[in-house]
Amino acid sequence: MTDFVFTPPPQASVAMAGEAARFPVRRIFCVGRNYAAHAREMGKDPDREPPFFFTKPADAVVDSGATIPYPPETANFHYEIELIVAIGGGGADIRPEAALDHVFAYGVGIDLTRRDLQFEARDKGRPWDWGKAFDRSAPIAPLHRVANVGHPAKGRIWLAVNGAVKQDADLAELIWPVPDIISILSRSMTIRPGDLIMTGTPAGVGAIVPGDKVTGGIEGLGEIAIAIAPR
Template sequence: MTWAIPASAQPFLPVAGSDQKFPVRRIYCVGQNYAAHAREMGSNPDRELPFFFSKPADTLVPDGATISYPPGTSNLHHEVELVVAIGTGGRDIAVKDALDHVWGYAVGNDLTRRDIQAEAKAAGRPWDMAKGFDHSAPCGELHPVGETGHFKQGRIALSVNGEARQTSDLSDLIWSVEEVIAYLSSLVELMPGDLIFTGTPEGVSELTHGDHCVAEIDGLGRVETHIEAE
């Protein structure tokens, strides 16, 4: 078999302390999974069933990258998140078994065109162009769970140009990692190579030309992103 056009490169995350690469299949994202962030976005933080949106795998951006300010927006926002990498797939995974499916963890930044998202929400339309645009998923190195253990608590934070913007604790997740995996696997079959961005805490705010954004989680390091100067 020959391809009609050149095949696209396989998206991946580098594995910390190794020359290995973790191939990425899909990126699922949990919306409003911290109570304070849900409130700042005008929603109710009660434990309703979690909801999900997706980003294409090729939106991943490595640590230290410089990216262009995206077109079509004048209100680009940062969102620091714990990222879960699935190593063993499955359907209808039980909560008690969910962490057995995790290969590792990373720090991510769910960049969002907030004005486009607001327009989509008001019109009852999908968020794809607000969330899944080019270079919208900066992500740090992937840390194998065998080396770090699981992350149920710990500081999660983001700064812009050295100024603290977001600071919270992973224990404040409304839906835990295992609950997210279990519920998501009841909707789709999870597969090795899937990533789950687990939601962002309060303090999301605007990025502009020339900004230097640092997202970090205790025990996982950081991912730094530069927004190209105008």
């Protein structure tokens, strides 16, 4: 048994739909600008850019139903609804046609973003970490096993703020679908069980403030809800 100089933090995890057991989170990979309309609203050309990735810490995850304090050092706090891919089988240099064999479950998540810090970093050619990888920045609803939902390649993805729909698209609009995302990611590093992939957000991102109620969902994968509290 390994001795540590202090007690290790609890294992980060995400709930499983209809199960008491939880999915242990190892790493969180996020795909940037993976819907054409969102790429355009961020001022980029989706037809010329290969997929790129950024990360969030595993302990950024929070369950659906959480109340999230407005984070520090921002005045432009944004929502981004996303399809979540939960990896159950590791591998490197995975071919696209074999990529779905590595998926354990799918779910609904929100990539919370300190947009002003992200844009400041982007404009200076710096990493996005302070805009993306902060505390409680990855709310994720219970995951659904592939055996129960299959591999969703299409279906409505949406988000609403205080009941008003802000994002409304279809998974079929992904520039890089799930098999390609897994394959491309696995060329750079070995993926492992417990890894999560946030696959990108549709157009319609915007700011949220304390008191807002954020809801969203993906056809066949349920819904997510969070509340924003004062700083």
